[in-house]
Amino acid sequence: MRLADFILDHMDAILLQWEAFARTQLPAAADMRPLALRDHAQQIMVAVTKDLSTSQSRQEQFEKSTGHAPKLAGTPETAAQMHALLRARSGFDINQMVAEYRALRASVLRLWMDECAPDSHHEDDMIRFNEAIDQAIAESVDFFSMQVDLARNLFLGMLGHDMRSPLQTIQITASYLAALNAGENVSGAASRLIRSGARMQALLDDMVDFNRTRLGLGINMAPTDIDLAQLFADTLDQLRVVHPDRQMDLDVVGDCMGVWDGRRLQQLLGNLVLNAIKYGVQDAPVCVTVTDKGAEVLLEVRNTGTIERSTLDLIFNPLQRGPNHQGTNTDSSLGLGLYIAREIAKAHGGDIDARSDATETVFSVNLPRGK
Numbered sequence: 001m002r003l004a005d006f007i008l009d010h011m012d013a014i015l016l017q018w019e020a021f022a023r024t025q026l027p028a029a030a031d032m033r034p035l036a037l038r039d040h041a042q043q044i045m046v047a048v049t050k051d052l053s054t055s056q057s058r059q060e061q062f063e064k065s066t067g068h069a070p071k072l073a074g075t076p077e078t079a080a081q082m083h084a085l086l087r088a089r090s091g092f093d094i095n096q097m098v099a100e101y102r103a104l105r106a107s108v109l110r111l112w113m114d115e116c117a118p119d120s121h122h123e124d125d126m127i128r129f130n131e132a133i134d135q136a137i138a139e140s141v142d143f144f145s146m147q148v149d150l151a152r153n154l155f156l157g158m159l160g161h162d163m164r165s166p167l168q169t170i171q172i173t174a175s176y177l178a179a180l181n182a183g184e185n186v187s188g189a190a191s192r193l194i195r196s197g198a199r200m201q202a203l204l205d206d207m208v209d210f211n212r213t214r215l216g217l218g219i220n221m222a223p224t225d226i227d228l229a230q231l232f233a234d235t236l237d238q239l240r241v242v243h244p245d246r247q248m249d250l251d252v253v254g255d256c257m258g259v260w261d262g263r264r265l266q267q268l269l270g271n272l273v274l275n276a277i278k279y280g281v282q283d284a285p286v287c288v289t290v291t292d293k294g295a296e297v298l299l300e301v302r303n304t305g306t307i308e309r310s311t312l313d314l315i316f317n318p319l320q321r322g323p324n325h326q327g328t329n330t331d332s333s334l335g336l337g338l339y340i341a342r343e344i345a346k347a348h349g350g351d352i353d354a355r356s357d358a359t360e361t362v363f364s365v366n367l368p369r370g371k
Contacts, residue, residue, distance in 0.1 A: 003125035004052040006112050007045055014108055015041055021103040028091035039086055041104070043079035044136055051132040052125060061128065064135045077143070084140035088147040097144055101137045105130065153211045163204055171197040195242045202274070205267060206336040209343065210318060219347040221261045223370060228256035228265070228290050228297060235266045236288065239273055246277055247285035254292025259370035260348055268344040269299070271337035272363050276303035280361065296350070299365040307356040315354055316342045341365075 007014065015038055022037040023029050029037060056064070063069055077085075087097045109126065174193035177186055209219060229252040236248045269288070276286040280303030287302040307315065318339040338354075341363075345352040350367045 001112075001116050002052075002122060003108075003112055003129055004049040006115065007049050007052075007108065010111060010115070011042060011045060013111060014045060014104075017107040017111075018100070018104055021107075022100060025092060025096040025099070028087075028093075028096065032090065036086075036090070040079040040083040044083060047079055048129065048132045048136070051135075052128050056128075061131055064131045068138075069135050078136075078139050080136035080139040081143040084143035085147055087140075088144050088151075094141065094144050094148075097140060098137060101133055101140070105133050167197060167200055167204065171201070198238070198242050202267075202270060206271070206340050209340050210336050213343055219264065219343050221264065221347050223259045223261050223348075226258060226260045226262045226265070228252075228258070228260075228299075228367075231262050231265060232269055232288060232290060232299075235269050236273070239270060243277055246282075248273060249285050249287045251287070251289045252291075253289070256290050256292060256297050257369070258297060258367065260367065261344075264344045264347070265367075268341045268365065269301070271341045272301040272365075275337055275363075276301055276361070279303070279307070280305040293366075295369060297367045297369065299367060301363045302360055304360055305356075306358060307354070307361050312354055312356055316352070 001009075018041045019034055019037045022039075023032075051064075060069075084097060087100075108129070170193065174190050174197060178190035178194065180186065212218065212220070232252075233250055236250055240246075240248060273286055273288065280286065284304035287300075289298075289300045289302070291298045291300070316338050318336055342352050345365050345367070348367055348370070350365060352363065352365045354361065354363050356362070
């Protein structure tokens with residue numbers, strides 16, 4: 001008997017074995033009913049039988065076995081994709097979902113071989129069956145990963161939103177304590193709270209922006225007429241309060257007026273300067289230059305120190321941190337600062353680059369004036 005016919009004739013037995021295995025996937029399956037345990041198993045098997053009965057070239061078989069079977073635009077999700085979606089929502093992990101397919105593959109082939117005489121097996125059926133299962137696994141893994149990423153990003157986005165209110169309360173209270181002039185101990189404690197609150201705010205902003213980009217929402221922009229000379233001078237003043245032991249110099253050359261989002265460019269500069277503070281030589285200044293380049297303005301942040309080429313090639317990737325990080329446990333980083341800086345530059349129609357030699361590292365940002 002051909003394998004496609006065998007699967008259709010023995011669907012109940014196959015589904016019973018699928019359900020029995022799915023029930024062992026704890027804790028997610030502990031309270032699931034049989035219908036939920038079987039989920040889209042029957043639809044997946046029907047799709048497999050259709051695949052086995054369809055004439056395919058060797059190239060088409062190869063593409064399918066590597067998970068690259070063509071899918072027409074606008075077609076609904078496959079049974080394997082919907083199975084992945086529901087398994088993710090039911091609390092299965094990705095290893096448990098893939099294990100279901102491994103068990104399914106083994107049980108179907110074992111039932112077929114036990115039922116049919118060895119000489120009636122069609123070798124090509126076994127190859128085609130494995131290719132179809134591999135395609136279903138690829139579809140499920142892809143959809144499962146998308147669902148997990150979406151859920152994580154939505155959770156982090158909501159967490160970042162809900163953290164803003166208590167953080168603002170901490171910052172306002174710390175500023176009130178600092179203004180009381182109630183003695184050195186109180187003033188010192190208030191200053192530490194202010195510095196920690198500013199750092200938490202920067203980390204929170206990076207996390208929220210990272211999730212916006214991952215969700216495809218991009219960076220929020222509100223461009224207005226901006227004087228970068230004044231904007232960046234104010235930014236460095238704020239950073240000096242947080243890092244009073246570090247020298248930060250600003251040099252402005254020419255006209256630096258344009259239409260930009262001032263808050264975003266302060267965030268961009270802050271991320272670049274904080275990166276220079278963490279990874280540069282600790283007793284050397286961080287130098288910021290802003291230069292009129294006609295239709296663009298060039299921002300450069302320089303620090304003494306070297307970045308290895310292998311690190312430089314990946315430095316704008318999210319969740320990356322340099323191997324020579326100098327920060328303390330209280331000066332933590334999510335590894336998102338440079339990624340967010342790049343996204344802000346892109347949102348302004350500009351670009352960002354990094355170069356490093358034996359003596360210094362330079363981050364360069366080209367910002368079109370937007371006029």
